[in-house]
Amino acid sequence: MTFQKLHEQVLTLPEDDRWELINILMKSLRSKPPLVNRYKGLASSLVGIAKTNAPAPTDEEVKSILETRLLQK
Template sequence: MSLQSLKEQARQLSVSERLELVSAIIESLQDSSSQLPERSRIIKQMKGLLKTDQSAPTDDQVKAMLEERRVEKYL
């Protein structure tokens, strides 16, 4: 259903039905927005799990780690 057809159908409703529709839309938006802070909190917690006191490895260190892994895997 397109937005335009939905708008046309809404205009055909009685005033009380339109108010009920608006209320249902607002309620659905509140439900959606209440989930966002929870999701953001969880994402922040997950990022916190990845934090370390060490600095990020340099490109050379990463290359060395990859090379070590290849040697372990294929030898």
């Protein structure tokens, strides 16, 4: 069943049934951890992935790098 057909059928339900459907959907969503929590571990494991022992480039060095990249293109 497509979402559009489901949507049309839900609108034909009596109001009490639609509220019951809302309750069922809310319970199913509460049983799963939010997306933020599911990916929090992944995001925190990526912190420092590009970290090097070299100091951060200065503003002038960044400008020079950008100019070199633009010339290469």
